């Protein structure tokens with residue numbers, strides 16, 4: 001499959017222009033797993049047009065924070081597809097400092113989708129119970145929100161689009177930043193694919209989420225109460241746990257060593273056993289090898305969804321287990 005067959009803007013003309021303008025001779029490409037298959041075609045096209053050597057990252061690429069640090073170190077420019085840069089100063093944790101320094105060498109190619117979102121937004125109206133709705137999207141569809149807002153207004157809905165001070169666009173959400181969904185409204189309409197973002201928004205805002213997928217035109221409803229209940233159950237089960245593995249991702253954008261050490265120290269103070277476990281890539285095989293009662297995730301929040309069977313708690317959830325935080329204060 002060629003990149004032309006995908007409904008995304010790969011911005012190849014802009015990429016080639018930037019390479020020529022900057023006189024870059026060695027280029028890195030980083031794409032999410034689902035799009036790696038188009039990387040050889042893109043590399044050939046760029047190389048033919050600019051004469052630059054192009055190196056494709058074979059490593060995983062989970063999000064905006066996940067810049068291939070080693071590759072960035074050996075190329076003149078790194079093109080990172082599928083995400084936007086994190087706004088300077090927005091994130092303040094240990095990992096974000098590394099990301100901000102790496103971003104200087106990176107050009108983000110947002111992969112805006114060319115799919116018409118209006119059919120699925122129109123379909124979603126029937127699922128909206130309240131009068132007012134907050135409108136959010138992943139970066140691939142964020143440019144369509146203005147148009148979607150007008151359509152929803154014509155259909156009698158009051159629409160609010162919020163803005164995160166950590167992200168580039170109005171209405172944009174990231175798996176670890178749902179601030180733009182915190183607006184005064186009855187429900188949230190999410191435009192995008194998958195359940196990771198809408199489930200996170202439901203947990204964070206406590207609101208009912210209508211998830212509208214422009215690619216499949218499917219509508220999915222996520223109820224915050226049911227999702228929050230699952231997290232409370234996970235915490236409750238961990239109250240009996242005696243041993244914890246505190247996970248540290250060595251991916252530069254998810255590296256939160258200070259937080260992990262602080263949590264372990266608090267666990268020891270409570271008479272629990274806790275180990276710090278660092279790894280490049282957190283995987284099922286690795287977690288299976290550790291016989292602990294539960295894990296604590298200091299990396300990407302997606303881990304709790306991907307490895308739910310391993311009893312993975314967020315840092316805040318673990319603080320509830322330690323008696324350092326109230327149940328009401330985890331979202």
Ligand code: SF4
Nearest residue numbers: 062063065175176300
């Ligand atoms: S921590 Fe996870 S959700 Fe946040 S930017 Fe990184 S990959 Fe995306």
